[in-house]
Amino acid sequence: MYVENKDGLLEDHSAWIGWVTFSRTGRSVYYKGRNLRAIGGKGIRGNFIDEDTGEEYWVSGVKRRGSNTHPVAGGAKPMIDEDAKDAYAKLKRGV
Numbered sequence: 001m002y003v004e005n006k007d008g009l010l011e012d013h014s015a016w017i018g019w020v021t022f023s024r025t026g027r028s029v030y031y032k033g034r035n036l037r038a039i040g041g042k043g044i045r046g047n048f049i050d051e052d053t054g055e056e057y058w059v060s061g062v063k064r065r066g067s068n069t070h071p072v073a074g075g076a077k078p079m080i081d082e083d084a085k086d087a088y089a090k091l092k093r094g095v
Contacts, residue, residue, distance in 0.1 A: 002062050002078060003031050006045040007055035010034075017062055017088055018081030029059055064091055 004015040010032060021030040029036040029048060036048035036057050046056030080088050 001029070001031070002058075002060050003029075003036075004046075004058040004078070005055055006058055007053075013079045015078035016081060017078045018084045020059070031059075062088065062091060064094065 001020045002015065002017055003010065003020065008014075010016060016032070018031065022028070023030070027038045028051075029038075035051040036059060037051055039047060039049050039056075041047070044056065046058045048057040048059050049055070050057065
């Protein structure tokens with residue numbers, strides 16, 4: 001998944017591509033020790049909010065064409081988690 005912190009940084013970068021875990025209901029995403037809760041269109045720049053910090057996040061599927069950033073406030077260049085690099089490379093190649 002593509003995960004972008006709209007209010008700051010996530011481990012020294014604003015955006016990441018990596019594996020996430022979903023809650024049983026699918027309303028929460030867990031990534032890098034954060035509990036991101038879906039806010040159902042109520043966010044200004046994001047679609048999830050960090051339960052602990054209140055920061056907004058944009059979480060979306062990874063797109064082959066690379067246009068993962070939020071359509072309004074895009075521009076972040078994502079870092080790719082080591083364990084996701086092979087899968088991301090295959091996606092980009094269309095394999």
